[in-house]
Amino acid sequence: MSANHQLLAAGLDLGYGERQIVSALDLTLPAGQLTVIVGANACGKSTLLRGLARLLTPTRGAVYLDGKPIHQMPTREVATILGVLPQSPIAPDAITVTDLVGRGRYPHQGWFRRWTPEDDAAVAQALQSTDTLELADRPVDELSGGQRQRVWIAMALAQETDLLLLDEPTTFLDINHQVEVLDLLTDLVKTSGRTVVVVLHDLNLACRYADHIVAMKAGTIVTEGRPVEVITEQIVKDVFGMTSRIVVDPVSDTPMIVPIGRHHVEKLPA
Amino acid sequence: MTTALDITRVVQTRTRSADRRRNVTLALLVALLLVFALALYLGDYPVPVEGVIRSLLSPFTGLTDRGVDFIVLQVRLPRAILAVLSGASFALAGIIFQTLLRNPLASPDIIGIAHGASASAVFCIIILGWSGTAVSFGAFGGAVITALAIYLLAWRNGVTAYRVVLIGIGMAAMLAAVISYLFTRARLTEVQQAMAWLVGSLNASRPGDSIVLGGALLVLIPAMIALLRGLDAMELGDDTARSLGAKVEFTRLGLMLVAVGFAAFATAAVGPVGFVAFVSGPLARTMLNGAGRGFPQAALVGALVMLASDLIAQHLLPNTQLPVGVVTGAFGALFLLWLLMASGRSGRVN
Numbered sequence: 334m335s336a337n338h339q340l341l342a343a344g345l346d347l348g349y350g351e352r353q354i355v356s357a358l359d360l361t362l363p364a365g366q367l368t369v370i371v372g373a374n375a376c377g378k379s380t381l382l383r384g385l386a387r388l389l390t391p392t393r394g395a396v397y398l399d400g401k402p403i404h405q406m407p408t409r410e411v412a413t414i415l416g417v418l419p420q421s422p423i424a425p426d427a428i429t430v431t432d433l434v435g436r437g438r439y440p441h442q443g444w445f446r447r448w449t450p451e452d453d454a455a456v457a458q459a460l461q462s463t464d465t466l467e468l469a470d471r472p473v474d475e476l477s478g479g480q481r482q483r484v485w486i487a488m489a490l491a492q493e494t495d496l497l498l499l500d501e502p503t504t505f506l507d508i509n510h511q512v513e514v515l516d517l518l519t520d521l522v523k524t525s526g527r528t529v530v531v532v533l534h535d536l537n538l539a540c541r542y543a544d545h546i547v548a549m550k551a552g553t554i555v556t557e558g559r560p561v562e563v564i565t566e567q568i569v570k571d572v573f574g575m576t577s578r579i580v581v582d583p584v585s586d587t588p589m590i591v592p593i594g595r596h597h598v599e600k601l602p603a
Numbered sequence: 604m605t606t607a608l609d610i611t612r613v614v615q616t617r618t619r620s621a622d623r624r625r626n627v628t629l630a631l632l633v634a635l636l637l638v639f640a641l642a643l644y645l646g647d648y649p650v651p652v653e654g655v656i657r658s659l660l661s662p663f664t665g666l667t668d669r670g671v672d673f674i675v676l677q678v679r680l681p682r683a684i685l686a687v688l689s690g691a692s693f694a695l696a697g698i699i700f701q702t703l704l705r706n707p708l709a710s711p712d713i714i715g716i717a718h719g720a721s722a723s724a725v726f727c728i729i730i731l732g733w734s735g736t737a738v739s740f741g742a743f744g745g746a747v748i749t750a751l752a753i754y755l756l757a758w759r760n761g762v763t764a765y766r767v768v769l770i771g772i773g774m775a776a777m778l779a780a781v782i783s784y785l786f787t788r789a790r791l792t793e794v795q796q797a798m799a800w801l802v803g804s805l806n807a808s809r810p811g812d813s814i815v816l817g818g819a820l821l822v823l824i825p826a827m828i829a830l831l832r833g834l835d836a837m838e839l840g841d842d843t844a845r846s847l848g849a850k851v852e853f854t855r856l857g858l859m860l861v862a863v864g865f866a867a868f869a870t871a872a873v874g875p876v877g878f879v880a881f882v883s884g885p886l887a888r889t890m891l892n893g894a895g896r897g898f899p900q901a902a903l904v905g906a907l908v909m910l911a912s913d914l915i916a917q918h919l920l921p922n923t924q925l926p927v928g929v930v931t932g933a934f935g936a937l938f939l940l941w942l943l944m945a946s947g948r949s950g951r952v953n
Contacts, residue, residue: 350760388842412848419842423705427893428838431616439836440848450610453617457610470616472893488839492847 337364338414338495338528340385340403344394347377347384347552353392354380355552362496362545367522368530369539372549373573378532379420379500381549385530386417386498398496412440416494420501422485424473430484431469434459437491459490463517479510486514490521497521499531503538511535515542536573540564540587548572564588623894627887631903635687638910642683645918648674682805685813685872686913686927687906688820689805690879692869694905695827697880698887698898699862702834703855704764707942710881711746711866714771717875718778719749720867721801724874725782728797729789736811738800739871746867749774754859761841761852803876803928805913812872819868823861830857831898838896876928878935879905879912885942908934 340362347355354377362368362385370378383389385396387403396403403411416437424433437459438452460466463483468476473484482502489497499518503511519542521527533539539546540560547557548564550572556563569577569590576598582589643655650658650671658675661667697710704714711717723745727733733741753774757766782801786794799807833854836844844851866880887900912930919925 383842386846388845408845408850409848412846415846417842417846419840419846421840422843423838423840425838425896426888429616429620429893431613432620432893433839435617436835436839436847442832444832448617453610453613457613460613466612469612470619 337526338399339364340396340398340415340496340528340530342381342385342394342396345381345384345391345396346393347380347389347391349380349389353552355384357394358553360385360547360554360557362528362530364528365522365526366528366544367518367542368528368545368547369543370530370532370547370549371534371536371539371572376549376572377552378549380552382417382498382500382530382532383419386415387411388417388419409440412492412494414494415496415498416489416492418485418489418497418499418502420504422488424481427472427474429469430460430465430471430473430476430487431456433473433484434487434491437488440492455491455493456487459487462490462520463487464513478505479507479513482506482510482514483517486517495527497527497529499529501532501534503533503535511538518542536564536569536590537582540589541582541585560587564590620894623891624900627890627894627900628903631890631900631907635903635907635910638907638914639683639687642686642910642914643675643679645914646674646679650674677810681810681813682808682913683910685808685816686805686910688813688816689869689873689876690883690905690907690909691902692816692820692823692865692905693876693879693909694883694887694901695824695898696862696865696869697882697905698884698901699827699858699865700880701884702838702896703858703862704768706764706768707885708881709764709768709771710884711750711862712875712877712880713775714768715753715774715778716746716750716771716863716866717870717877717880718775718782719752720746720870721875722778722781722785723748724800725785725797728800729785729793732793734796736809739812742874743867743871746870747863749778750859750863750867754856762855799926800874801928802926803874803931804926805873806924806926808873816868816872819864823864823868827858827861827898830854830861831896834858834896874926874928876909877932878938879908879931882935882938883908886938 342358342360345355345358346353358381370381372378380389384391387396390404398406398411398414434456435452438455460469463486465480465483465487468480473481476484486502503514506514515538518529518531522529543560545557546560546563548555548568555572556568566577566579569575576593578591578593579588580591644652654671655675657666658672661672700709700711701707720742724738724742727738727741753767753771754762756770833849836847836849837851837854841851883901883905884897887897887904891897891900908931912934913927916925916927916930
């Protein structure tokens, strides 16, 4: 791992049918870093992620993995380099945690190479990193939301890819589980040098955890860079259409956005 | 080292699943063998157990007894074999559709494919005046054309499970209307013949039926096994499957073709015997309780249900042979009620 594969989008147009969602977007994902994509609802961040993950074919432009157009590469080959956790994956009825996480080994198996001790090791490792090893024999449909989310991340980890793309992995989680998931993703970047891209809703957590933040609006990138450098009150206004104050996060020294809203405008000092 | 211990835990879970799969499979095989033996033994013409065994071994031992051999080898054995083959085919068709479409209601006898076979067969009997093997060909064509129509109508930049189920149910209703219309134009004897076909029966089975169906299975089962690996990924949703490197559209189309093949050949052989396709998969999965997808086990359940239902159909009423579809229908209705009650408790149908 940590081969530092490179993923970039050039002049990317993405859409569903007639509806164009992302237009003329250029983005290079910094290798070995945690990139967080933020933006208001329906700004195209999930669409961009699906495009980067070759789940959606671009109408124009292309996504390049190590210099090669990703949509023209054998999908199996891509799957050994790039793992994706989509927004709403489906767990088959009564499937056990081990079985589900084991499905992440799919791209490493084939006609003649079925299950090996190497696969067992990868599954155990993935379970251990997500702190779900003690759930190994439990059915997935009996788990809590936070446990289930960690198990799905373990499934993506078992794929053992250098690049990992996650679409809102913290949705439906309590704040403590959100932090847990983001800590885990940070570990992956720091300890194994993976490149992780994640779509997030919470701007403050995004600012705290991102090495590189990408702020999107109406299918284009408004700004990108280190959160301390690029997140300003003006950017928050542009991207979310909301006035705010930015203070320094007392824990991480990163920007912390304090929304203002209509009822508190007067109380602010000029 | 903690890692060594961790792997044990994963291996243990997998081994436990494998054990359960093996035990369920063995239990089903034993049950199937018992019922198969019973099917060779039971009948209007009493043959003692030794007689059945001698008869079965007669091709090797040369110890023949023309009368008994005819009953055992020419009447009971082909019928039992056809029941096993057709039951397994219906079951596999059902579990493929149910898994692909993620819906226990999505078996071919619910989403219109059996109706396509039926409408075509009734058309052949009433309008064209066909009978016997010709009707089987008609039913086969009807099933394939209906499946194709459902797939094309559901196509919109790919096929979603939801659209296939809805269009299939619509198609089923339409074809049921066609059948009703054909009945209004028919003479009583034709209606009787068509009705007998519609209920599905092994009473009129010919030895050739098993050979055709068996040949089809020799092609369809390997094709299915080749495609099943992709289903490992596809069970997690299309996006996850694609990101794992599975060829989603190819696998889905391939498996649907195979499933239509199973349904069409079985229907052509024994008629649209209801509910076998519908009940086998969920029953097998209930037995496995998460220890696998249950395709081989579903095939065994299907064979068992068909064989046992046919035995009941033959011997329940003295002097009357019921069509097997009457028994599977009653059994299936009970199962449907159970499924609805179970899903009502857990608050979901899936």
